[in-house]
Amino acid sequence: MGCVLGRPVSSSDSVSGSRHQISTSLESNRKEVKEPRIEPETISSIVVPVVAEVKEENEKPKGESKRSNKADPKRSNPQVVAGWPSWLSEICGEALNGWLPRKADSFEKIEKIGSGTYSNVYKAKDLLTGKIVALKKVRCDVMEKESLRFMAREILILRRLDHPNVIKLEGLVTSRMSNSLYLVFRYMHHDLAGLVASPDITFTEQQVKCYMKQLLSGLEHCHSRGVLHRDIKGSNLLIDDEGVLQIGDFGLATFFDPRKRQQMTNRVVTLWYRAPELLHGVVEYSVGIDLWSAGCILGELLAGRPIMPGRTEVEQLHRIYKLCGSPSEEYWRRIKLPSSHKHAQHKPLPQYKRRVREVYKDFSPEALSLIDTLLALDPAERKTATAALMSDFFTTEPLPCQPIDLPKYPPTKEIDAKRRDEGYRRVRENRKAKGESGRRTRTRERAHRAMPVPEANAEIQSNIDRMRMITHANAKSKSEKFPPPHQDGLLGYPVGLSRRFEPSEIPFSSTSFSSYSNEPLQMWSGPLVPVEVSDIAAETRRNGGCSSSSWRMDVKVKGKRAIV
Numbered sequence: 001m002g003c004v005l006g007r008p009v010s011s012s013d014s015v016s017g018s019r020h021q022i023s024t025s026l027e028s029n030r031k032e033v034k035e036p037r038i039e040p041e042t043i044s045s046i047v048v049p050v051v052a053e054v055k056e057e058n059e060k061p062k063g064e065s066k067r068s069n070k071a072d073p074k075r076s077n078p079q080v081v082a083g084w085p086s087w088l089s090e091i092c093g094e095a096l097n098g099w100l101p102r103k104a105d106s107f108e109k110i111e112k113i114g115s116g117t118y119s120n121v122y123k124a125k126d127l128l129t130g131k132i133v134a135l136k137k138v139r140c141d142v143m144e145k146e147s148l149r150f151m152a153r154e155i156l157i158l159r160r161l162d163h164p165n166v167i168k169l170e171g172l173v174t175s176r177m178s179n180s181l182y183l184v185f186r187y188m189h190h191d192l193a194g195l196v197a198s199p200d201i202t203f204t205e206q207q208v209k210c211y212m213k214q215l216l217s218g219l220e221h222c223h224s225r226g227v228l229h230r231d232i233k234g235s236n237l238l239i240d241d242e243g244v245l246q247i248g249d250f251g252l253a254t255f256f257d258p259r260k261r262q263q264m265t266n267r268v269v270t271l272w273y274r275a276p277e278l279l280h281g282v283v284e285y286s287v288g289i290d291l292w293s294a295g296c297i298l299g300e301l302l303a304g305r306p307i308m309p310g311r312t313e314v315e316q317l318h319r320i321y322k323l324c325g326s327p328s329e330e331y332w333r334r335i336k337l338p339s340s341h342k343h344a345q346h347k348p349l350p351q352y353k354r355r356v357r358e359v360y361k362d363f364s365p366e367a368l369s370l371i372d373t374l375l376a377l378d379p380a381e382r383k384t385a386t387a388a389l390m391s392d393f394f395t396t397e398p399l400p401c402q403p404i405d406l407p408k409y410p411p412t413k414e415i416d417a418k419r420r421d422e423g424y425r426r427v428r429e430n431r432k433a434k435g436e437s438g439r440r441t442r443t444r445e446r447a448h449r450a451m452p453v454p455e456a457n458a459e460i461q462s463n464i465d466r467m468r469m470i471t472h473a474n475a476k477s478k479s480e481k482f483p484p485p486h487q488d489g490l491l492g493y494p495v496g497l498s499r500r501f502e503p504s505e506i507p508f509s510s511t512s513f514s515s516y517s518n519e520p521l522q523m524w525s526g527p528l529v530p531v532e533v534s535d536i537a538a539e540t541r542r543n544g545g546c547s548s549s550s551w552r553m554d555v556k557v558k559g560k561r562a563i564v
């Protein structure tokens with residue numbers, strides 16, 4: 001979502017030179033998505049003119065020249081609706097209902113806590129309530145309908161969801177000067193990728209059950225509200241300091257209607273967690289893709305590392321076949337491949353037998369049974385989140401622990417794991433420069449760390465696709481317009497002041513804000529609950545005093561590690 005600062009396609013993204021016949025059809029998949037096509041997804045509820053234009057583009061017969069991606073400034077509505085800049089209210093209409101923008105200088109950045117393809121995430125202090133929040137800074141070029149559409153979809157989806165295991169969008173901060181938008185979320189202390197990658201942390205089966213129960217409950221809610229997440233992975237599973245897990249990052253999520261046939265892009269989900277039907281090129285899919293990812297997470301929590309860390313789509317399929325067996329004739333009949341792909345069924349040689357029960361023989365029978373269902377090659381056999389929640393895994397001893405009974409960990413995020421690796425790398429380089437051997441550090445680091453590399457990220461391709469759309473229409477370098485990402489992170493300044501802008505340049509600054517100052521709190525973007533000073537003090541203590549002795553670390557040994 002938002003605008004994209006991409007990178008060139010990595011050579012390791014390429015599927016050329018593959019050992020299997022599957023490469024042919026993978027390449028044809030890639031060809032299919034090379035064109036910047038608009039997904040025919042259900043976004044009709046965004047009732048704004050821009051979306052109507054997008055629909056027209058979808059319906060346009062092939063061969064007709066595409067309308068420029070650039071919005072016509074003359075046609076855009078110059079009116080500012082309820083305090084929102086026109087570019088946002090125009091595209092986000094319904095999603096902004098009942099909200100007013102928070103002003104940029106009412107937050108103070110504390111530190112950068114995450115970075116994704118579309119955004120940087122900051123820990124910040126809400127200067128009005130004293131509450132610690134996470135600000136996801138999305139950069140969006142107001143002239144690009146595509147980037148706006150993705151952003152609008154994420155906001156709309158987030159506002160439709162309301163569940164304890166789904167991250168809640170608490171507000172929006174806009175800054176007209178920089179064309180950027182901040183999404184305000186509750187601050188979450190950890191993400192599951194960070195915990196799994198932490199060398200000192202292992203999970204008991206009770207704890208795994210607790211995390212999985214929360215993940216599946218969140219997914220059940222999303223699916224019941226017609227939302228597919230399409231990017232379930234550890235770094236998108238956020239955990240607070242009371243053990244509550246919330247599904248985050250709805251940047252790739254979409255609305256779906258299980259009763260209707262609907263075509264969607266298959267270039268979703270980070271590679272390690274991507275269901276086989278997506279890799280095969282299916283464009284009509286459903287909740288099964290999220291359940292496959294949940295199965296990968298279950299395996300990862302029990303095994304202590306990602307279970308199928310492929311580097312390319314070909315390798316990913318190969319790993320899937322080696323663990324889950326080669327697809328049967330029946331599978332090919334059941335999955336609905338687009339006609340352009342039917343000629344090339346993926347039949348790798350040799351044919352593999354399903355080995356899930358053999359590879360994970362050290363898991364409990366109930367865990368084995370659940371992972372076997374979730375990692376079914378046929379999406380229909382994966383069933384639903386509701387069915388998974390009713391499995392024996394959650395009802396047999398040891399029962400899932402309560403979130404509050406989970407160990408208290410020091411703040412751990414994927415970014416911390418990345419920083420740790422970066423530290424190891426520097427040590428190695430220093431040693432190398434001094435002529436010492438760095439082999440020991442590297443071996444240990446590799447044994448524990450298996451984070452998704454950029455090449456393994458499915459979003460990259462779609463991001464590149466999106467970026468192409470943006471850069472084609474906007475050939476000027478982004479850096480001419482925006483500060484480079486590293487300049488976003490200046491600390492201790494109100495959010496809107498972290499660049500060179502004067503306070504007076506910032507929309508919704510103190511002058512404009514005063515007009516809202518008599519409104520009840522919940523009239524600002526999202527219900528902002530005032531917090532007690534004691535909460536702030538507690539938060540400060542928690543975040544300031546990270547001495548290892550104050551954290552209870554769980555070091556119980558879990559089942560044997562297995563990797564395929």
Ligand SMILES: Nc1ncnc2c1ncn2[C@@H]1O[C@H](COP(=O)(O)OP(=O)(O)OP(=O)(O)O)[C@@H](O)[C@H]1O
Binds near residue numbers: 116118167235459
């Ligand atoms: N509410 C939050 N509280 C604390 N940290 C958060 C929060 N939301 C996101 N983060 C951190 O920021 C990281 C990136 O956030 P997010 O996944 O939403 O961004 P993204 O640009 O969509 O990333 P990606 O490209 O990896 O999908 C997360 O992995 C997480 O560590």
